[in-house]
Structures are given as C-alpha cells and as structure tokens.
Amino acid sequence: xxxxxxxxxxxxxxxxxxxxxxxxxxxxxxxxxxxxxxxxxxxxxxxxxxxxxxxxxxxxxxxxxxxxxxxxxxxxxxxxxxxxxxxxxxxxxxxxxxxxxxxxxxxxxxxxxxxxxxxxxxxxxxxxxxxxxxxxxxxxxxxxxxxxxxxxxxxxxxxxxxxxxxxxxxxxxxxxxxxxxxxxxxxxxxxxxxxxxxxxxx
Numbered sequence: 179x180x181x182x183x184x185x186x187x188x189x190x191x192x193x194x195x196x197x198x199x200x201x202x203x204x205x206x207x208x209x210x211x212x213x214x215x216x217x218x219x220x221x222x223x224x225x226x227x228x229x230x231x232x233x234x235x236x237x238x239x240x241x242x243x244x245x246x247x248x249x250x251x252x253x254x255x256x257x258x259x260x261x262x263x264x265x266x267x268x269x270x271x272x273x274x275x276x277x278x279x280x281x282x283x284x285x286x287x288x289x290x291x292x293x294x295x296x297x298x299x300x301x302x303x304x305x306x307x308x309x310x311x312x313x314x315x316x317x318x319x320x321x322x323x324x325x326x327x328x329x330x331x332x333x334x335x336x337x338x339x340x341x342x343x344x345x346x347x348x349x350x351x352x353x354x355x356x357x358x359x360x361x362x363x364x365x366x367x368x369x370x371x372x373x374x375x376x377x378x379x380x
Contacts, residue, residue, distance in 0.1 A: 182375075183270075183274065183292040184209070184275040184292055184294070184371065185275065185278065185283075185287060185293045185294070186203060186207075186276075186277045186278070186294045186296060186367070187277075187279075187283045187284045187294070188200040188203075188277065188280070188298060189280060189296070189297040189349065190279065190297070190299075191298065191305060191324075192309070192323070192327040192328050193300065193304075193308040193309045193320075193324055194298045194299055194300035194305055194308075195298065195300070195355045195359075195360045195363070196280075196298045196355075197279060198360045199355065199363050199364055199367075200213060200277050200278075200279045201213075202360060202361070202364045203277055203364045203367055203368070206364060206368065207275070207277070207368070209275045209276050210274070211276070211277050211279075212266075212269065212276055212277070212278040212279065213278070213279040213280070216262055216266075216278075217235055219265065220258075220262070224261070231258055234255050234258045235258070236280055236330060236331055236334045237255055237330050237334060238255065238333035238334050239253040239256055239337070255334075259281075259282075259334070259338060262281050262282075263281075263282065263286045263338075266281065266283050266286045266287060270290050282334070282338045282339050284341075285335075285339035285340055285341065294350050294351070294370070294371055294374070295349045295350045296349060296350065296351045296352075296353065297344070297346070297348075297349040297351070297353070298353055298363065299352065299355070300354055300355045300356035301356045302321075302324070305324055305356075306320045306324065307320075309323055331343060350370070351370050353367070
C-alpha cells in the first residue's frame, strides 16, 4: 500500500458480515481496524465502564426517558456520540490509514480527501440465517433483532449526519455480501480502491 493515507469506512446492515469484511480488509491491507475498539479506547481514556457505554453505542437518544427525567442535561447518547466523533477526527488528523465501522464516520470525515465509503448489505432472508446461526436464535427472534438493530443504526446515523444511512448515493461502493460472501467482498473493495487511485493519476 502507498504512503498516502487511506480511510475505509464500512456502513453495514445487521447480519451482512460487515464487521467480518472490515476485519479481513484491515488485515490484508495491514492497517488498524476501529469498531468496538473505539469504545475500548474511550473507556480507558475517560475511565468509564465499558459495558455501560456499550449499551449506548450507535443508539438514538431515548426521548421518552429524557423527558420523564425532567433534567436539562444532555442525553448520554449525545455525549457518547460526540466523544466518538472527536475520536474519529483525531484518528484522521493523525495521518494514519485505517478501516472504521459505522458510527457516522462517513459524515464526520466527509471533508477528508482520502476516504472510501462502502456500504455492505444483504438480502433479508440471508441475514436472518446468519443471525440465527451466529446467535442461536429462532427465525422470529432473528428477524426482530435485525429490525431493531438496523432501526437504531438508521436513527442514530440520520440524527447526526446530513445524508440518510441507507441512501446509495452516500457511498462510493455498495456490496451485496449475500451474492459474493465475505472473502470476495473484500477483494472487490481492494480492487475498487486500486482502480480509483490509479485513475487519479491519468
């Protein structure tokens, strides 16, 4: 890989192998992966309980609870989101190359000229099978989990970002992993990056 910074941002539907693809891509490119690692670093830096902040990760603010509390304080979801966004900007400003999963990085880092935005999707029935197998759930429960996780991610993203989570024109590359599988999806992303970067010098 060249010395020029490369930031690959992976958006994903639940059950589409998004994390697996991101991890494999980072490994093959020899760069760091940031997914749950972001929470680990934030928890250590701010001396926070990891399990506590994990429950608010990529979650929309709970308006009902906030209203019931009657407190003028900023919702914990917003506090965590802003810390995550500052962390992402710090990573990008360091000049290092990396792969990052979700967390509005496509919007937070949109002014960086070195980003590649990828969205991983898959047919619903395929994703249901993946979640059933991975989490040991019934088909009904797997469908409920997918619906809730994708709903939370969409609200989280659309609350902080200018463009919508699953708008295809927000991404450089959209891959249906049900058609290709994780391994070939990684190769498609690598090929796209190689073609994109070579065309810049033509």
